[in-house]
Amino acid sequence: MAAETPVETKARTTPRQMALALFEDMFDLGTSINEANREIGYQRNNFFTEIVNMGLAARRFLDAAYFIVAQEPEVIDQYDVELNYFKWLMRYDSRNLKHLRTIADEAQNAKIRVTNTPSDRDPAEDDIWVQVQLIGMVAMHRGRIRFDVHHSLIPHIRDPRKSHWLSLRISTAFTRSLARAIYDKVLPSVPTGRTDWIKLDEMRTWPGKMGANASIFKYFKRDWLEPAVREINEISDIELSYETRTESTSSKKVDRIRFLLGRKDTADAVMASLSDASQIYKILKDEFNLSTRQFTEISENRETWNDDRILQAIEYTRFKLNRGQVKKSPSGYLMKALRDNWRMSEAERTMVQVQTKLLTDEAEKEAEKVAAKSTVERSVASRDEETRVRMNEESRQGREHYQAADDKSRKEHVRSWLTSKEGKLVLRRMKLEPAAVTEDVIFNTPDLSWYLGQFVFGRIKSAIPR
Template sequence: MAAENPTEVKARTTPRQMALALFEDMFDLGTSISEANREIGYQRNNFFTEIVNMGLAARRFLDAAYFIVAQEPEAVDQYDVELNYFKWLMRYDSRNLKHLRTIADEAQNAKIRVTNTPSDREPAADDIWVQVQLIGMVAMHRGRIRFDVHHSLIPHIRDPRKSHWLSLRISTAFTRSLARAIYDKVLPSVPAGRTDWIKLDEMRTWPGKMGANASIFKYFKRDWLEPAVREINEISDIELSYETRTESTSSKKVDRIRFLLKRKDTADAVMASLSDASQIYKILKDEFNLSTRQFTEISDNRDTWNDDRILQAIEYTRFKLNRGQVKKSPSGYLMKALRDNWRMSEAERTMVQVQTKLLTYETEKAAAKAAVQTSVERSVASRDDETRARMNEESRQGKEHFAASDAKAKREHIRAWLASREGKLVLKRMKLEASSITEDIILTTPDLAWYLGQFVFGRLKAEVAQ
């Protein structure tokens, strides 16, 4: 079956399956993830860039764990994968399990913290302060690794809103902790072209432990900052430069830095650029399930296939889908719409608007009719309830009067009721003979008692009217 329909099988390939396939192809050859010829990554929530005081290896450990969490079809209590696969995702080539455990320990000690307390004052009782461990339990046994992540973080990993594309192929290529830390921090700011001003003392906390000379700017620049910037520009998908400024116009102490950012003109950068437009990326990935090959084609043509052209192709494909004119693969139709620059004409757009208005009008008309019908039914039901309540009250008063009457009056009420048209109809419906009806039978039969009470109330009402 799979051989007969290879296109359908490819369309169902998930990022998780693709990563596993790459691992199987490359691991036996001793090839690391940073040398992969296909992109591996996920949409990472912007707030995970707030992680500080973490070394390079621990960052890779966390990236691998979160990639696995992001690719699972459903959230689970624990994640269990082959240890070699996990090590390949984090580009850990050593067989030193003791060192790997140390890295896991560092990752477990890292936390994400959210607070609204300003840095220039002490915390107050009404301030918000939340701190969550970035990864929980980690277990390694017989070639497998198991781990869990706090349940409050799972939605932010699996379905991020404000996010950016993190390429594991690029992120695992870094050899300098500060380079990786800067890269993480600036990714959400790439579309804007620059970051805000950042305090140097704050930036010095990003990569974890640094030497004593790092507190002196000229040494920090020479030994850490410049090498980190060079590595980012050499191996990543962005070009980065920076500006600095002093504490004040009268001071010579450099205390702030701002990064200037630009995407490179490469297929990897184009892929990441597309992923920055998270809404478009999610539509192409989730709604149309584009394959890696199709994403690569979009990347290769991104200079002409801009966001507007992609959105036009999406709109056109949806229009044809709704009209039942796409018979095979929606993703293939979308790619053809992109290649041939198909778009909806103004006449088609007007037609859709008119049809939408007509449908809206008919829907509103049907809703209004249903509302009127419901109102009428409620009104009738309300009147029925009022009538039933009134008749029950009348019967109650009639039964009370009957109970208070003497024996002669009771016999007269019963005789008159049994002889009346109403009494005869009740007896006929209940298949009873008038000759067999006694006072005891009436009082112990709720329906007979109710109708007798109605009859007695009617006689009382007639007497009052006279």
């Protein structure tokens, strides 16, 4: 019966599987993660932007570890992966294990601190103060790395609420510690377009140790801030500028900074704005091949085009594709479904369910027919095999009886067989004359000896014990 093929749900490729596949493809070629043609990252909790006093390499080390934690299907006590994979995730190209251990040591020394004590007074007994090591035990042995993370941090890594998309492809491309530190800090503020005012002395603690001249704003601006801003604008998915102010109207000392932010009009910008980024982006890019212009339109309308609306447009477009109602561009149809908020009706869902059931029932009936036919064929083949074995055994017993008989009896058996209907039929089929068929000819011809054995067995079967 004719029926439309229902929409099939494809098995999802997880970010973990995709990252491993990219590593396997790229590592042997010596290609770094920042050159990947697919996005790799995870939803990072805004909580972790409070990390300060950490260098660039240690941040990459922590990113790789947290990516692995975020993608693990279950919470486990220790995480164990191939060292080359871990190094690839953090874009560590060196074979210098001593240096890598130093980076791990710096990451272990870093802590995250939460307190409600205002900065302008000393702590009191009722104040909250919590400090947690960002990564615990780290072990490297025989090409593998093991590590653990404090149990209180796991929920914030695996199931973040207030979060932002962190792209390892972008974050590993930074070469300046301050650029990476600023990028981390401003990501949660991108949707609002600006950060709050930040004390410069506080910002100077973000990347770890800085030179003595960093305390003087003109040198800090020339040697650290401006190069960092340029790098962020060149390699990341955001456009960034800043403005400063003095500590008071009567002072000339610049002591505060505020960053102004915006997403670039690229697919990376959409990637960063999607809460289920890796999966939805993969569908939009690989299945529907959306253009940069179409991605930009989605990015500009994210306030109303949320994940549910995008997924319902994908579902509707797939449904129409399977019914043969999309004649030109699937990507264009998808965008129209997004703009006009098209969705599958309950009646259409019911229709798909009914069609699916009909197809399933029909497939089951066909499978039952095939199984029944196969059973009959096996049964017939089994009976044929039993008959063949039985007849071979009868012929063998007939030949044994023939061989044991005296000359007169053997000649009588041969004469009787050659003049019987069965014998004449065999000789005719083999184009032999009875007069030319002797005992030697019979036993040198397997077919003749087999039929003679059958004939003899038929004559004396009542006398042969079974």
